[in-house]
Amino acid sequence: MTGELIPFPAPLNSASPEEARASAEGFLESDFESIPVGSSEFRFDQPETLLALCQLIESRLDGSPALMARAAVTAYDLLKARTGSDNAFLFDEREYYLGELALLAGTALRVLFKVDEARTWFDRAQAWFLSTANLGGDIARVSYQRLALSLELRQLPDVLHLARPLRDAFLRTGAKEMALKCSYLEALALRELGRSDEALAEFEAICGEARDLKSPKMLGSALVCLVQLRSESGHADLAAKLVAEAEPILRSANNRVALGKLYWGVGVLMRSQSRPADAIQAFRAAQQEFAQIELPADGAALHLVIADLLLETGQERQAEWEIRAALPIIDELKMVPEGFAAMSLLRESLRRRSIDRGALRKLHGYFEDIGS
Numbered sequence: 001m002t003g004e005l006i007p008f009p010a011p012l013n014s015a016s017p018e019e020a021r022a023s024a025e026g027f028l029e030s031d032f033e034s035i036p037v038g039s040s041e042f043r044f045d046q047p048e049t050l051l052a053l054c055q056l057i058e059s060r061l062d063g064s065p066a067l068m069a070r071a072a073v074t075a076y077d078l079l080k081a082r083t084g085s086d087n088a089f090l091f092d093e094r095e096y097y098l099g100e101l102a103l104l105a106g107t108a109l110r111v112l113f114k115v116d117e118a119r120t121w122f123d124r125a126q127a128w129f130l131s132t133a134n135l136g137g138d139i140a141r142v143s144y145q146r147l148a149l150s151l152e153l154r155q156l157p158d159v160l161h162l163a164r165p166l167r168d169a170f171l172r173t174g175a176k177e178m179a180l181k182c183s184y185l186e187a188l189a190l191r192e193l194g195r196s197d198e199a200l201a202e203f204e205a206i207c208g209e210a211r212d213l214k215s216p217k218m219l220g221s222a223l224v225c226l227v228q229l230r231s232e233s234g235h236a237d238l239a240a241k242l243v244a245e246a247e248p249i250l251r252s253a254n255n256r257v258a259l260g261k262l263y264w265g266v267g268v269l270m271r272s273q274s275r276p277a278d279a280i281q282a283f284r285a286a287q288q289e290f291a292q293i294e295l296p297a298d299g300a301a302l303h304l305v306i307a308d309l310l311l312e313t314g315q316e317r318q319a320e321w322e323i324r325a326a327l328p329i330i331d332e333l334k335m336v337p338e339g340f341a342a343m344s345l346l347r348e349s350l351r352r353r354s355i356d357r358g359a360l361r362k363l364h365g366y367f368e369d370i371g372s
Contacts, residue, residue, distance in 0.1 A: 066294035069108035099128030260289035304364035
């Protein structure tokens with residue numbers, strides 16, 4: 001999520017909220033990528049329609065990130081093409097919504113691990129927001145997305161250095177959920193650095209704050225991280241209770257990204273209990289969820305995790321297939337530049353038809369973060 005959207009004052013000829021939402025929903029349900037530039041079919045000359053559209057894209061991003069990325073990009077192009085005097089925009093509304101759509105596009109592309117494209121859209125968002133009155137708050141939201149991208153690129157010291165000042169900036173403006181999301185990034189970085197006790201305390205605090213804020217997205221995401229931490233520390237019963245609490249929250253919010261990661265966490269739990277068949281089944285369920293919402297990076301990571309389990313149970317040929325399925329995706333998305341040596345060793349071992357398990361474990365260790 002990119003933060004709460006604040007509507008501008010409406011002109012006299014504005015669309016009603018019902019008309020605006022109907023138009024926005026019609027756009028998302030249409031073959032929107034084939035809409036010609038300059039089309040007025042979905043009333044992108046009306047700020048009320050754009051507000052409703054941004055809210056809908058944001059609410060659906062965790063359930064359909066690839067589709068929402070395409071929707072945001074298409075809407076941005078349609079709005080950018082509208083420069084005439086027939087628009088109903090006041091002051092800097094057009095610039096604001098161009099920035100908002102660019103930020104939503106970048107956020108969805110970040111979730112899809114399309115790093116270079118995400119950066120481009122964050123640059124566009126920042127450029128448009130620089131032309132608006134609410135400069136500080138909007139630029140802070142772009143900064144948050146850049147920081148989340150830094151986490152996914154494993155630039156962990158940067159995350160620890162910047163998360164707290166950014167959180168404090170959000171708190172000064174009363175943006176409590178955005179501040180909580182910064183704490184969440186910090187906790188993820190602590191966990192990736194092996195500081196599990198600190199991460200555990202942070203995630204538990206985030207759960208408490210998310211309940212107070214009535215934020216199911218943040219609560220569900222933090223619970224997913226607690227599932228893995230409790231599984232890794234041998235607290236299987238507590239991990240199972242957390243799974244039972246998290247799943248209905250994620251389903252109710254249609255947060256399919258976190259739901260897939262929850263299944264990943266269940267796999268970790270099953271593996272910690274020496275139940276490899278059940279673990280593989282859970283990892284496959286996570287893969288299926290990721291495939292349905294077009295998240296190839298997470299699916300590739302799970303191929304490597306499953307391969308390690310298959311080797312553990314003496315199924316080397318099946319493990320080889322999993323690795324061969326993962327490597328082209330990892331290459332295409334440039335997922336682990338710091339894992340180049342492990343990638344090379346793993347490829348060489350495949351050529352020898354004798355998998356280097358140390359290289360495999362080092363490589364899939366880069367993907368152990370299931371919470372971001």
